[in-house]
Amino acid sequence: MVSIPAQSPPQSATHDVTNQAPPLAPYDASEDHALLEGLRREGAGWAEEGIRALGVRAGGEEAQEWGEQANRHEPELRTHDRYGHRIDEVDFHPSWHHLMRTAVAEGLAGAPWADDRSGAHVARTAGGLVWGHTEAGHGCPTSMTYAAVPALRAEPDLAKIYEPLLTSRVYEPGLRVPTEKPGLLAGMGMTEKQGGSDVRTNTTTATPTGEPGVYTLRGHKWFTSAPMCDVFLVLAQAPGGLTCFLVPRILPDGSRNTFRVQRLKDKLGNRSNASSEPEFDRTVAWRVGPEGLGVKTxxxxxxxxxxxxxxxxxxxxxxxxxxxxxxxxxxxxxxxxxxxxxxxxxxxxxxxxxxxxxxxxxxxxxxxxxxxxxxxxxxxxxxxxxxxxxxxxxxxxxxxxxxxxxxxxxxxxxxxxxxxxxxxxxxxxxxxxxxxxxxxxxxxxxxxxxxxxxxxxxxxxxxxxxxxxxxxxxxxxxxxxxxxxxxxxxxxxxxxxxxxxxxxxxxxxxxxxxxxxxxxxxxxxxxxxxxxxxxxxxxxxxxxxxxxxxxxx
Structure with missing residues (x-):
């Protein structure tokens, strides 16, 4: 018979945790000499207090948890509602929306274009360098929204309508008439499966309607990120050559534009961000810049x-x-x-x-x-x-x-x-x-x-x-x-x-x-x-x- 000691150590003693690093959070993501010195040197020293505050928030336990949850609970595509209507919507975990709301409010989307202060674009970049410590996926729609503004200015009448909304610091998810929202996000649809970066081989067509500047698109895009955005800049072949167009998800009359999300990409990384293949079929679009100058635009x-x-x-x-x-x-x-x-x-x-x-x-x-x-x-x-x-x-x-x-x-x-x-x-x-x-x-x-x-x-x-x-x-x-x-x-x-x-x-x-x-x-x-x-x-x-x-x- 085996003799059992009268006082054996508790079972948990074999699981004592030693020599392990504690969690990093909370920490200050802006605690970086190269970052702060560059911020001042490039003309945005006025933003330092805000960048420091954002750095503390980015390294906080709550924001770090948002980043983890947004990637653990990936976006899900719903092509139809319960009644069979085509809706093509993407559902996100609440943590994604927390990250997006903060990023937009902090001016990491289109806000610098509405800021006359010297260094406004530097301040935005510095903000991205610290807020990006949370997670990278939600930087895609904020980046595209930022980038859409100068392209949209090729068509002043459209810019007059949409630029104030793209430069807003208000994040409102969900699809409705763009001009009825306090702030918008922009995506882009450039590449197609037969060409990738060689966009001049695009086969999506743009047919003029009877209304000046308005076309209908037909074709399939291969890699369009952030399909839940409100508007998209898209390249298509018009009669005069490759041209840039603005495509809203919801039309001015409140009806859904044809934007069939065929699937979401199953990607190596960037899992929190939805990347899609949309199909256009008589999709209404507004021309941005002259026909044939899509790449230049x-x-x-x-x-x-x-x-x-x-x-x-x-x-x-x-x-x-x-x-x-x-x-x-x-x-x-x-x-x-x-x-x-x-x-x-x-x-x-x-x-x-x-x-x-x-x-x-x-x-x-x-x-x-x-x-x-x-x-x-x-x-x-x-x-x-x-x-x-x-x-x-x-x-x-x-x-x-x-x-x-x-x-x-x-x-x-x-x-x-x-x-x-x-x-x-x-x-x-x-x-x-x-x-x-x-x-x-x-x-x-x-x-x-x-x-x-x-x-x-x-x-x-x-x-x-x-x-x-x-x-x-x-x-x-x-x-x-x-x-x-x-x-x-x-x-x-x-x-x-x-x-x-x-x-x-x-x-x-x-x-x-x-x-x-x-x-x-x-x-x-x-x-x-x-x-x-x-x-x-x-x-x-x-x-x-x-x-x-x-x-x-």
Whole structure:
């Protein structure tokens, strides 16, 4: 017979939890030197108090829970009501609406277009950099609403009606006559299954009606996000060629426009956001801009949404870096905290360099956008090329970055409860949305060939750091030579070098010396391995980490 001790330990003793990091929330998502310094530098220091308040809210337990719930309870399509009527509506978890309501109220949708203050577009971008710590999916409809305004201005009569509603800070979900709502959201339907980014192959047709500027559409779109929006900008083939149109879900008489949502996409990430395939059949649409100039009409929209891709990638970098740093501060292995172990410090510092470079570039692009819309021709040229360069490079760095940050948590980072898998699945989208890497690299070549002032603007920006770092100076000289020799085969290599030189020049001018020096040594000087965590001996790890993770290391 087995002898059982008279006083055995309670069963729960085998499940004591030790050496686990506590929850990160609540935290301040705006506690980021690169972010706040860039906000001030790019002309939106007046918004700092609001950005700080939004950062506290974004890192709060409630908002973090909203993000988790909105992704756990995905949107559901209802094609018909109980009586058999076609309704094509999408139902969302209440947390989605909480996130959207806050984003719109904070001016992250179209509000900057109605704000005359210098730096309004910078303030919006900074707001996205902190509010994006909640979750990424709801940034899609706010981004498209923001981007729709400049495109809609190609048709002043339509802009007069819709712009005040697209720039509103009121979020009202549900479909009804757009002009009867206090605020609107805009989506877009550009791509089709046979062409994707090659929108000139679109087959959706637009037939003029007897009413000036009014057409009917027939066709099928392949990837239309946010089908619950009130209005959409759509490309279709009119008699005069590819043209942009405004398509409302509800017509002025209160009837439903034909917008048959065939299905919602089953996506890798971005699960909280509904992406759909709508079918048009005698769908009423209003022309935006002249026939045949559809691509030209939407180019401003693309500039805006590409900036948001850069912003969202930079946000994911910062969010996952903070998560990784928090874990390393509270987890011990082999007799020491992870944050105190030299190799982990190298990894985190390397990630910190990448994150600061992405954030600094994002805010510089936002500053260029803000000044461009106010008539600065030089900034318009810089924005044209630098946004495409940033879109290519920062979004390309995102997946590798989030994978490394996830690995800092070890097995804990691989389980859904940590939130890191959601961030990891989100990262690849941003290099695909608004044109994949090849599309953006070719767009840079197109700009250089057709708009010589873009190259001049880029090198003028780089020249502002001339003489401050020999490695940067050498990179700029090499870049000029490569510019004259590059064809399509070398486009990616060229754009990568443009991006690194641009990021380095910004850090040399604006970041502390340890940050700029380490970035130039590794990204330009070649003293770097092929993975994060390979910074050379002698770089200022302590200074880099203290700047990136103040009080956490």
């Amino acid at each position: 939407i180019i401003e929209m693309v500039n805006c949404t590409r900036l948001d891709c850069v912003m969202s990638s930079a946000t994911l970098m910062r969010k996952t870096l903070v998560e990784a740093g928090h874990h390393a501060c509270h987890r011990s292995a082999f007799g020491a905290r992870l944050i105190d172990q030299p190799l982990m410090r190298n990894v985190l510092a390397d990630l910190a360099l990448e994150s600061e470079a992405a954030t600094t570039l994002t805010l510089r692009l936002a500053g260029a956008a803000d000044r461009a819309v106010r008539g600065d021709a030089g900034e318009r040229a810089f924005r044209r090329i630098a946004t495409a360069v940033g879109k290519y490079w920062v979004t390309k760095r995102g997946p590798a970055f989030t994978a490394e940050a996830l690995e800092c948590l070890g097995g804990n980072g691989y389980v859904e409860d940590s939130g890191m898998p959601r961030h990891y699945r989100e990262a690849p989208l941003l290099s695909i949305w608004e044109g994949s890497g090849n599309v953006n690299a070719l767009d840079v070549l197109r700009a250089l060939g057709r708009e010589p002032d873009t190259a001049e603007a880029l090198f003028a920006e780089l020249a502002l750091a001339r003489g401050a770092d020999a490695r940067l100076d050498a990179a700029v000289v090499s870049l000029r030579q490569q510019l004259a020799e590059t064809d399509q085969v070398g486009a990616r290599r060229l754009v990568e070098r443009m991006a690194l030189a641009l990021q380095a020049s910004l850090l040399v001018r604006h970041a502390p010396h340890p940050v700029a020096d380490a970035f130039c040594a590794t990204r330009l000087g070649g003293d770097w391995g092929h993975a994060f965590g390979t910074l050379p001996a002698g770089v200022g790890l302590d200074a880099i980490l203290e700047r990136a993770l103040p009080g956490r290391n």
